[in-house]
Amino acid sequence: MSNYVEMWKDLGMDLENHDNLCAVLPVAFGDVYLSQENRPEGMGFWDFVVSEIHGIRPAELVEARKNGQKVFGTFCVYVPDEVVIAANGIVTGLCGGSQFWVPDGEKVLPKSTCPLIKASVGARLGKTCPFFRLADMYVGETTCDGKKKAWEILGEDVPMHIMDIPQMKRAEDIERWAGEIKKFAKVVEELTGNEITIEKLNEAIKTVNEKRKAMARVYEARKAEKLPISGKDALLMSQIAFFDDPTRCAQMCNKLADELDKRIEDGVSVFPAGTKRILLTGTPLAIPNWKLHHIVETSGAAVVCEEMCTGTRYFENLVDDSCQTLDEAYMALAQRYMKTNCACFTPNTGRIDDLVRLAKEYKVDGVIDVNLKFCCLYDTEGYNVEKAMKAAGIPVLGIETDYTDTDAEQLKTRVQAFVEMLG
Ligand code: BJ8
Numbered sequence: 001m002s003n004y005v006e007m008w009k010d011l012g013m014d015l016e017n018h019d020n021l022c023a024v025l026p027v028a029f030g031d032v033y034l035s036q037e038n039r040p041e042g043m044g045f046w047d048f049v050v051s052e053i054h055g056i057r058p059a060e061l062v063e064a065r066k067n068g069q070k071v072f073g074t075f076c077v078y079v080p081d082e083v084v085i086a087a088n089g090i091v092t093g094l095c096g097g098s099q100f101w102v103p104d105g106e107k108v109l110p111k112s113t114c115p116l117i118k119a120s121v122g123a124r125l126g127k128t129c130p131f132f133r134l135a136d137m138y139v140g141e142t143t144c145d146g147k148k149k150a151w152e153i154l155g156e157d158v159p160m161h162i163m164d165i166p167q168m169k170r171a172e173d174i175e176r177w178a179g180e181i182k183k184f185a186k187v188v189e190e191l192t193g194n195e196i197t198i199e200k201l202n203e204a205i206k207t208v209n210e211k212r213k214a215m216a217r218v219y220e221a222r223k224a225e226k227l228p229i230s231g232k233d234a235l236l237m238s239q240i241a242f243f244d245d246p247t248r249c250a251q252m253c254n255k256l257a258d259e260l261d262k263r264i265e266d267g268v269s270v271f272p273a274g275t276k277r278i279l280l281t282g283t284p285l286a287i288p289n290w291k292l293h294h295i296v297e298t299s300g301a302a303v304v305c306e307e308m309c310t311g312t313r314y315f316e317n318l319v320d321d322s323c324q325t326l327d328e329a330y331m332a333l334a335q336r337y338m339k340t341n342c343a344c345f346t347p348n349t350g351r352i353d354d355l356v357r358l359a360k361e362y363k364v365d366g367v368i369d370v371n372l373k374f375c376c377l378y379d380t381e382g383y384n385v386e387k388a389m390k391a392a393g394i395p396v397l398g399i400e401t402d403y404t405d406t407d408a409e410q411l412k413t414r415v416q417a418f419v420e421m422l423g
Pocket of ligand 1: 114283344374
Protein backbone atom coordinates (compact mmCIF):
# COMPACT_ATOMS: atom_id res chain seq x y z
CA MET A 1 0.00 0.00 0.00
CA SER A 2 3.09 2.22 -0.07
CA ASN A 3 1.82 4.03 -3.20
CA TYR A 4 -0.69 5.87 -1.07
CA VAL A 5 1.72 7.61 1.33
CA GLU A 6 1.23 11.03 -0.26
CA MET A 7 -2.53 10.66 -0.02
CA TRP A 8 -2.32 9.66 3.66
CA LYS A 9 -0.06 12.65 4.32
CA ASP A 10 -2.55 14.98 2.66
CA LEU A 11 -5.27 13.49 4.81
CA GLY A 12 -3.29 14.42 7.93
CA MET A 13 -2.76 10.84 9.08
CA ASP A 14 -0.21 9.71 11.65
CA LEU A 15 2.00 7.81 9.21
CA GLU A 16 4.26 6.18 11.75
CA ASN A 17 1.43 4.71 13.75
CA HIS A 18 -0.43 3.81 10.58
CA ASP A 19 2.60 1.77 9.46
CA ASN A 20 2.19 -0.34 12.59
CA LEU A 21 -1.42 -1.04 11.66
CA CYS A 22 -0.48 -1.87 8.06
CA ALA A 23 2.09 -4.36 9.38
CA VAL A 24 -0.37 -6.44 11.43
CA LEU A 25 -3.31 -6.68 9.03
CA PRO A 26 -1.71 -8.81 6.28
CA VAL A 27 -0.46 -11.31 8.87
CA ALA A 28 -3.91 -11.64 10.43
CA PHE A 29 -5.53 -11.91 7.00
CA GLY A 30 -3.05 -14.56 5.91
CA ASP A 31 -3.67 -16.65 9.02
CA VAL A 32 -7.44 -16.41 8.92
CA TYR A 33 -8.25 -16.22 5.22
CA LEU A 34 -5.45 -17.38 2.99
CA SER A 35 -5.05 -20.56 5.05
CA GLN A 36 -8.45 -21.78 3.78
CA GLU A 37 -8.59 -24.33 0.99
CA ASN A 38 -10.68 -24.41 -2.16
CA ARG A 39 -12.04 -20.89 -1.79
CA PRO A 40 -14.31 -19.56 -4.55
CA GLU A 41 -12.31 -17.71 -7.20
CA GLY A 42 -14.65 -14.76 -6.83
CA MET A 43 -13.18 -14.06 -3.40
CA GLY A 44 -10.11 -12.74 -5.22
CA PHE A 45 -11.87 -9.38 -5.46
CA TRP A 46 -12.33 -9.12 -1.69
CA ASP A 47 -8.78 -10.35 -1.02
CA PHE A 48 -7.54 -7.56 -3.26
CA VAL A 49 -9.69 -4.96 -1.50
CA VAL A 50 -8.30 -6.06 1.88
CA SER A 51 -4.74 -5.93 0.57
CA GLU A 52 -5.37 -2.29 -0.39
CA ILE A 53 -7.89 -1.52 2.33
CA HIS A 54 -6.59 1.94 3.22
CA GLY A 55 -5.55 2.71 -0.33
CA ILE A 56 -7.79 1.86 -3.22
CA ARG A 57 -11.22 2.93 -1.94
CA PRO A 58 -9.95 6.03 -0.09
CA ALA A 59 -8.19 7.06 -3.33
CA GLU A 60 -11.52 6.77 -5.16
CA LEU A 61 -13.16 8.90 -2.49
CA VAL A 62 -10.41 11.53 -2.68
CA GLU A 63 -10.98 11.72 -6.43
CA ALA A 64 -14.75 11.94 -6.00
CA ARG A 65 -14.34 14.80 -3.52
CA LYS A 66 -12.13 16.64 -6.00
CA ASN A 67 -15.06 16.35 -8.41
CA GLY A 68 -17.37 17.93 -5.88
CA GLN A 69 -18.97 14.84 -4.32
CA LYS A 70 -19.40 14.67 -0.53
CA VAL A 71 -18.66 11.66 1.67
CA PHE A 72 -20.92 10.69 4.58
CA GLY A 73 -19.51 8.39 7.26
CA THR A 74 -22.07 6.19 9.01
CA PHE A 75 -22.08 3.82 11.98
CA CYS A 76 -25.40 2.01 11.83
CA VAL A 77 -27.58 0.10 9.39
CA TYR A 78 -30.56 2.35 10.22
CA VAL A 79 -29.03 5.29 8.36
CA PRO A 80 -30.61 5.21 4.87
CA ASP A 81 -27.86 5.21 2.23
CA GLU A 82 -30.49 5.87 -0.43
CA VAL A 83 -30.95 9.49 0.66
CA VAL A 84 -27.23 10.24 0.32
CA ILE A 85 -26.94 8.49 -3.04
CA ALA A 86 -29.97 10.40 -4.36
CA ALA A 87 -28.02 13.64 -3.77
CA ASN A 88 -24.95 12.24 -5.56
CA GLY A 89 -23.21 11.74 -2.20
CA ILE A 90 -21.17 8.72 -1.13
CA VAL A 91 -21.68 6.62 1.98
CA THR A 92 -18.92 4.83 3.81
CA GLY A 93 -19.17 2.74 6.96
CA LEU A 94 -16.94 3.83 9.82
CA CYS A 95 -17.40 1.20 12.55
CA GLY A 96 -14.03 0.07 13.93
CA GLY A 97 -13.34 -3.64 14.31
CA SER A 98 -9.70 -3.69 15.37
CA GLN A 99 -8.09 -3.83 18.81
CA PHE A 100 -5.38 -1.60 17.31
CA TRP A 101 -7.67 1.43 17.71
CA VAL A 102 -9.04 0.62 21.18
CA PRO A 103 -6.24 2.21 23.30
CA ASP A 104 -6.69 5.56 21.54
CA GLY A 105 -10.44 5.33 22.19
CA GLU A 106 -9.79 4.57 25.85
CA LYS A 107 -7.95 7.87 26.22
CA VAL A 108 -11.31 9.66 26.11
CA LEU A 109 -13.92 6.97 26.79
CA PRO A 110 -14.52 4.83 29.88
CA LYS A 111 -12.81 1.43 29.59
CA SER A 112 -16.24 -0.09 30.18
CA THR A 113 -17.40 1.04 26.72
CA CYS A 114 -17.96 -1.55 24.02
CA PRO A 115 -14.90 -2.17 21.80
CA LEU A 116 -16.75 -1.15 18.65
CA ILE A 117 -17.25 2.36 19.99
CA LYS A 118 -13.76 2.59 21.47
CA ALA A 119 -12.20 1.43 18.19
CA SER A 120 -14.29 3.86 16.13
CA VAL A 121 -13.36 6.84 18.31
CA GLY A 122 -9.73 5.65 18.49
CA ALA A 123 -9.52 5.37 14.71
CA ARG A 124 -10.54 9.02 14.45
CA LEU A 125 -8.42 10.41 17.29
CA GLY A 126 -5.33 8.32 16.45
CA LYS A 127 -5.47 9.54 12.83
CA THR A 128 -4.88 6.04 11.52
CA CYS A 129 -7.99 5.53 9.38
CA PRO A 130 -8.30 7.36 6.05
CA PHE A 131 -12.07 6.88 5.93
CA PHE A 132 -12.47 8.93 9.13
CA ARG A 133 -10.21 11.63 7.66
CA LEU A 134 -12.13 11.70 4.39
CA ALA A 135 -15.69 11.97 5.55
CA ASP A 136 -17.21 15.44 5.10
CA MET A 137 -19.88 14.59 7.64
CA TYR A 138 -20.43 11.86 10.22
CA VAL A 139 -23.97 10.57 10.66
CA GLY A 140 -24.71 9.23 14.13
CA GLU A 141 -27.92 7.82 15.59
CA THR A 142 -29.54 7.50 18.98
CA THR A 143 -29.26 3.75 19.33
CA CYS A 144 -27.21 2.85 22.40
CA ASP A 145 -25.99 5.16 25.17
CA GLY A 146 -22.31 4.63 24.40
CA LYS A 147 -22.76 5.76 20.81
CA LYS A 148 -24.85 8.77 21.80
CA LYS A 149 -22.04 10.09 23.98
CA ALA A 150 -19.36 9.16 21.45
CA TRP A 151 -21.00 11.46 18.87
CA GLU A 152 -20.27 14.42 21.12
CA ILE A 153 -16.57 13.58 21.00
CA LEU A 154 -16.44 12.62 17.32
CA GLY A 155 -18.38 15.74 16.40
CA GLU A 156 -15.83 18.08 17.96
CA ASP A 157 -14.03 18.82 14.71
CA VAL A 158 -16.15 17.20 11.98
CA PRO A 159 -19.76 18.12 11.11
CA MET A 160 -22.00 15.57 12.80
CA HIS A 161 -25.67 14.93 12.08
CA ILE A 162 -27.53 12.72 14.51
CA MET A 163 -30.68 10.84 13.55
CA ASP A 164 -33.11 10.34 16.40
CA ILE A 165 -34.13 6.68 16.19
CA PRO A 166 -37.38 5.72 17.89
CA GLN A 167 -37.04 3.13 20.64
CA MET A 168 -40.31 1.39 19.75
CA LYS A 169 -42.00 0.38 16.51
CA ARG A 170 -45.58 1.60 16.83
CA ALA A 171 -47.25 3.27 13.83
CA GLU A 172 -46.48 6.71 15.28
CA ASP A 173 -42.80 5.73 15.70
CA ILE A 174 -42.52 4.72 12.06
CA GLU A 175 -44.11 8.00 11.06
CA ARG A 176 -41.63 9.87 13.24
CA TRP A 177 -38.77 7.93 11.64
CA ALA A 178 -40.04 8.99 8.19
CA GLY A 179 -39.87 12.57 9.48
CA GLU A 180 -36.27 12.03 10.64
CA ILE A 181 -35.36 10.70 7.20
CA LYS A 182 -36.93 13.79 5.63
CA LYS A 183 -34.88 16.04 7.94
CA PHE A 184 -31.75 14.06 7.04
CA ALA A 185 -32.53 14.59 3.36
CA LYS A 186 -32.52 18.37 3.93
CA VAL A 187 -29.11 18.15 5.65
CA VAL A 188 -27.77 16.03 2.78
CA GLU A 189 -29.12 18.49 0.21
CA GLU A 190 -27.46 21.38 2.01
CA LEU A 191 -24.06 19.72 2.24
CA THR A 192 -24.02 18.36 -1.30
CA GLY A 193 -25.73 21.35 -2.88
CA ASN A 194 -27.90 18.90 -4.82
CA GLU A 195 -31.66 18.68 -4.71
CA ILE A 196 -33.22 15.29 -4.01
CA THR A 197 -36.06 14.67 -6.44
CA ILE A 198 -38.43 11.69 -6.39
CA GLU A 199 -36.84 10.43 -9.61
CA LYS A 200 -33.36 10.51 -8.10
CA LEU A 201 -34.55 8.93 -4.87
CA ASN A 202 -36.31 6.09 -6.70
CA GLU A 203 -33.13 5.55 -8.71
CA ALA A 204 -31.04 5.40 -5.51
CA ILE A 205 -33.54 3.00 -3.94
CA LYS A 206 -33.15 0.73 -6.97
CA THR A 207 -29.35 0.84 -6.65
CA VAL A 208 -29.40 -0.15 -2.99
CA ASN A 209 -32.10 -2.78 -3.59
CA GLU A 210 -29.88 -4.36 -6.25
CA LYS A 211 -27.01 -4.51 -3.78
CA ARG A 212 -29.27 -6.12 -1.17
CA LYS A 213 -30.57 -8.68 -3.68
CA ALA A 214 -27.03 -9.60 -4.74
CA MET A 215 -25.89 -10.08 -1.15
CA ALA A 216 -29.00 -12.16 -0.47
CA ARG A 217 -28.03 -14.44 -3.37
CA VAL A 218 -24.70 -15.22 -1.71
CA TYR A 219 -26.49 -15.95 1.55
CA GLU A 220 -29.02 -18.12 -0.29
CA ALA A 221 -26.13 -20.34 -1.44
CA ARG A 222 -25.21 -20.89 2.20
CA LYS A 223 -28.50 -22.72 2.72
CA ALA A 224 -27.20 -25.59 0.55
CA GLU A 225 -26.36 -28.86 2.24
CA LYS A 226 -22.90 -28.81 0.68
CA LEU A 227 -21.53 -25.41 1.61
CA PRO A 228 -19.91 -23.71 -1.40
CA ILE A 229 -18.38 -20.90 0.69
CA SER A 230 -17.04 -20.55 4.21
CA GLY A 231 -18.65 -18.30 6.80
CA LYS A 232 -15.43 -16.31 6.97
CA ASP A 233 -15.58 -15.47 3.27
CA ALA A 234 -19.25 -14.52 3.43
CA LEU A 235 -18.50 -12.29 6.41
CA LEU A 236 -15.74 -10.53 4.49
CA MET A 237 -18.18 -9.81 1.67
CA SER A 238 -20.62 -8.25 4.16
CA GLN A 239 -17.94 -6.22 5.90
CA ILE A 240 -16.57 -4.72 2.68
CA ALA A 241 -20.10 -3.95 1.44
CA PHE A 242 -20.21 -1.08 3.96
CA PHE A 243 -17.30 0.67 2.20
CA ASP A 244 -17.65 -0.18 -1.44
CA ASP A 245 -19.47 1.53 -4.26
CA PRO A 246 -22.98 -0.05 -4.16
CA THR A 247 -23.16 -0.83 -7.88
CA ARG A 248 -19.75 -2.50 -7.93
CA CYS A 249 -20.66 -4.34 -4.73
CA ALA A 250 -23.79 -5.73 -6.42
CA GLN A 251 -21.80 -6.78 -9.49
CA MET A 252 -19.13 -8.58 -7.48
CA CYS A 253 -21.68 -10.28 -5.20
CA ASN A 254 -23.70 -11.44 -8.22
CA LYS A 255 -20.55 -12.81 -9.84
CA LEU A 256 -19.69 -14.65 -6.65
CA ALA A 257 -23.26 -15.93 -6.34
CA ASP A 258 -23.11 -17.30 -9.93
CA GLU A 259 -19.96 -19.21 -9.00
CA LEU A 260 -21.56 -20.51 -5.80
CA ASP A 261 -24.64 -21.69 -7.72
CA LYS A 262 -22.33 -23.61 -10.06
CA ARG A 263 -20.50 -25.10 -7.11
CA ILE A 264 -23.79 -26.26 -5.63
CA GLU A 265 -24.72 -27.84 -8.95
CA ASP A 266 -21.34 -29.61 -9.05
CA GLY A 267 -21.56 -30.67 -5.40
CA VAL A 268 -18.45 -28.69 -4.37
CA SER A 269 -18.16 -28.03 -0.66
CA VAL A 270 -15.51 -26.23 1.39
CA PHE A 271 -16.31 -28.36 4.46
CA PRO A 272 -16.33 -32.14 4.95
CA ALA A 273 -19.72 -33.88 5.01
CA GLY A 274 -21.36 -33.76 8.40
CA THR A 275 -19.77 -30.46 9.49
CA LYS A 276 -22.04 -28.83 12.07
CA ARG A 277 -23.89 -25.73 10.91
CA ILE A 278 -23.81 -22.69 13.17
CA LEU A 279 -25.84 -19.50 13.07
CA LEU A 280 -24.14 -16.52 14.71
CA THR A 281 -26.31 -13.82 16.22
CA GLY A 282 -25.64 -10.68 18.23
CA THR A 283 -23.54 -7.55 17.96
CA PRO A 284 -21.99 -6.59 14.60
CA LEU A 285 -18.56 -7.82 13.47
CA ALA A 286 -16.89 -4.77 11.94
CA ILE A 287 -13.84 -5.36 9.75
CA PRO A 288 -11.26 -6.80 10.65
CA ASN A 289 -13.07 -8.67 13.43
CA TRP A 290 -12.91 -12.26 12.17
CA LYS A 291 -12.25 -13.80 15.56
CA LEU A 292 -15.41 -15.83 16.20
CA HIS A 293 -15.73 -17.11 12.65
CA HIS A 294 -12.14 -18.27 12.75
CA ILE A 295 -12.66 -20.02 16.07
CA VAL A 296 -15.85 -21.75 14.92
CA GLU A 297 -14.44 -22.79 11.56
CA THR A 298 -11.29 -24.24 13.11
CA SER A 299 -13.34 -26.16 15.68
CA GLY A 300 -15.13 -28.60 13.38
CA ALA A 301 -18.10 -26.39 12.49
CA ALA A 302 -19.15 -23.92 9.80
CA VAL A 303 -20.88 -20.56 10.16
CA VAL A 304 -23.80 -20.66 7.73
CA CYS A 305 -25.57 -17.44 8.63
CA GLU A 306 -25.11 -14.22 10.64
CA GLU A 307 -28.22 -12.68 12.19
CA MET A 308 -26.26 -9.48 12.65
CA CYS A 309 -25.90 -6.02 11.14
CA THR A 310 -22.89 -7.46 9.31
CA GLY A 311 -25.24 -10.11 7.99
CA THR A 312 -28.94 -10.56 7.33
CA ARG A 313 -30.02 -7.32 9.03
CA TYR A 314 -28.06 -5.40 6.41
CA PHE A 315 -29.69 -6.77 3.28
CA GLU A 316 -33.07 -8.30 4.15
CA ASN A 317 -36.20 -6.38 3.06
CA LEU A 318 -36.35 -4.14 0.00
CA VAL A 319 -37.78 -0.63 -0.41
CA ASP A 320 -40.60 0.29 -2.78
CA ASP A 321 -38.90 2.05 -5.71
CA SER A 322 -42.04 3.34 -7.41
CA CYS A 323 -43.29 6.04 -5.04
CA GLN A 324 -44.83 9.12 -6.63
CA THR A 325 -43.82 11.71 -4.05
CA LEU A 326 -40.86 12.28 -1.75
CA ASP A 327 -43.06 11.95 1.33
CA GLU A 328 -44.28 8.55 0.13
CA ALA A 329 -40.68 7.48 -0.49
CA TYR A 330 -39.54 8.64 2.97
CA MET A 331 -42.36 6.54 4.43
CA ALA A 332 -41.36 3.53 2.30
CA LEU A 333 -37.79 3.92 3.56
CA ALA A 334 -38.97 4.27 7.16
CA GLN A 335 -41.07 1.11 6.86
CA ARG A 336 -38.16 -0.90 5.47
CA TYR A 337 -35.61 0.33 8.00
CA MET A 338 -37.97 -0.27 10.90
CA LYS A 339 -38.08 -3.94 9.90
CA THR A 340 -34.47 -4.20 11.08
CA ASN A 341 -34.41 -5.69 14.53
CA CYS A 342 -31.75 -4.16 16.79
CA ALA A 343 -31.68 -4.72 20.54
CA CYS A 344 -32.02 -0.96 21.05
CA PHE A 345 -35.78 -1.41 20.46
CA THR A 346 -38.26 -2.52 23.04
CA PRO A 347 -39.82 -4.94 22.64
CA ASN A 348 -37.64 -6.59 20.02
CA THR A 349 -39.60 -9.75 19.38
CA GLY A 350 -38.95 -9.42 15.64
CA ARG A 351 -35.35 -10.50 16.22
CA ILE A 352 -36.49 -13.66 17.97
CA ASP A 353 -38.88 -14.46 15.10
CA ASP A 354 -36.03 -13.84 12.64
CA LEU A 355 -33.76 -16.19 14.56
CA VAL A 356 -36.25 -19.03 14.57
CA ARG A 357 -36.95 -18.51 10.86
CA LEU A 358 -33.26 -18.27 9.89
CA ALA A 359 -32.34 -21.31 11.96
CA LYS A 360 -34.84 -23.32 9.90
CA GLU A 361 -33.94 -21.79 6.53
CA TYR A 362 -30.21 -22.40 7.01
CA LYS A 363 -30.80 -25.80 8.66
CA VAL A 364 -28.59 -24.94 11.60
CA ASP A 365 -27.47 -27.39 14.27
CA GLY A 366 -26.80 -24.69 16.84
CA VAL A 367 -26.80 -20.96 17.54
CA ILE A 368 -23.97 -18.93 19.05
CA ASP A 369 -25.10 -15.65 20.57
CA VAL A 370 -22.04 -13.41 20.54
CA ASN A 371 -21.94 -10.23 22.52
CA LEU A 372 -19.30 -7.53 22.46
CA LYS A 373 -18.18 -6.83 26.01
CA PHE A 374 -20.05 -3.95 27.64
CA CYS A 375 -22.90 -4.01 25.13
CA CYS A 376 -25.65 -4.04 27.70
CA LEU A 377 -28.46 -4.15 25.10
CA TYR A 378 -27.47 -7.37 23.37
CA ASP A 379 -26.22 -8.89 26.61
CA THR A 380 -29.61 -8.42 28.24
CA GLU A 381 -31.47 -9.59 25.15
CA GLY A 382 -29.43 -12.79 25.37
CA TYR A 383 -31.96 -13.92 27.97
CA ASN A 384 -34.79 -13.89 25.41
CA VAL A 385 -32.59 -15.40 22.71
CA GLU A 386 -31.67 -18.32 24.94
CA LYS A 387 -35.25 -18.84 26.08
CA ALA A 388 -36.60 -18.81 22.50
CA MET A 389 -33.89 -21.13 21.17
CA LYS A 390 -34.52 -23.61 23.95
CA ALA A 391 -38.25 -23.48 23.25
CA ALA A 392 -37.54 -24.17 19.57
CA GLY A 393 -35.24 -27.08 20.47
CA ILE A 394 -32.14 -25.34 19.06
CA PRO A 395 -28.95 -25.65 21.14
CA VAL A 396 -27.52 -22.24 22.00
CA LEU A 397 -24.21 -21.00 23.38
CA GLY A 398 -23.79 -17.47 24.74
CA ILE A 399 -20.40 -15.83 24.35
CA GLU A 400 -19.05 -12.48 25.45
CA THR A 401 -15.80 -11.25 23.98
CA ASP A 402 -13.83 -8.21 22.82
CA TYR A 403 -11.26 -7.47 20.12
CA THR A 404 -8.25 -8.89 21.99
CA ASP A 405 -6.94 -12.41 21.54
CA THR A 406 -6.50 -13.00 25.26
CA ASP A 407 -9.64 -15.17 25.51
CA ALA A 408 -9.19 -16.96 22.16
CA GLU A 409 -7.98 -20.25 23.65
CA GLN A 410 -10.70 -20.31 26.26
CA LEU A 411 -13.35 -19.51 23.64
CA LYS A 412 -12.03 -22.24 21.38
CA THR A 413 -12.41 -24.78 24.18
CA ARG A 414 -16.00 -23.69 24.80
CA VAL A 415 -16.90 -23.70 21.11
CA GLN A 416 -15.32 -27.14 20.60
CA ALA A 417 -17.28 -28.51 23.54
CA PHE A 418 -20.47 -26.99 22.10
CA VAL A 419 -19.82 -28.49 18.65
CA GLU A 420 -19.11 -31.90 20.20
CA MET A 421 -22.33 -31.64 22.17
CA LEU A 422 -24.21 -31.12 18.88
CA GLY A 423 -23.31 -34.70 18.17
S1 BJ8 B 1 -28.69 -1.55 14.27
S2 BJ8 B 1 -26.45 -3.37 16.39
S3 BJ8 B 1 -25.31 -1.13 13.83
S4 BJ8 B 1 -26.88 0.11 16.81
S5 BJ8 B 1 -22.31 -3.31 20.09
S6 BJ8 B 1 -22.18 0.19 19.59
S7 BJ8 B 1 -25.32 -1.41 20.25
S8 BJ8 B 1 -22.83 -1.05 22.77
S9 BJ8 B 1 -23.46 -1.52 16.95
FE1 BJ8 B 1 -25.41 -1.41 16.11
FE2 BJ8 B 1 -27.08 -0.05 14.57
FE3 BJ8 B 1 -28.01 -1.76 16.40
FE4 BJ8 B 1 -26.79 -2.67 14.27
FE5 BJ8 B 1 -23.79 0.03 21.08
FE6 BJ8 B 1 -23.87 -2.57 21.48
FE7 BJ8 B 1 -21.57 -1.42 20.99
FE8 BJ8 B 1 -23.41 -1.60 19.08
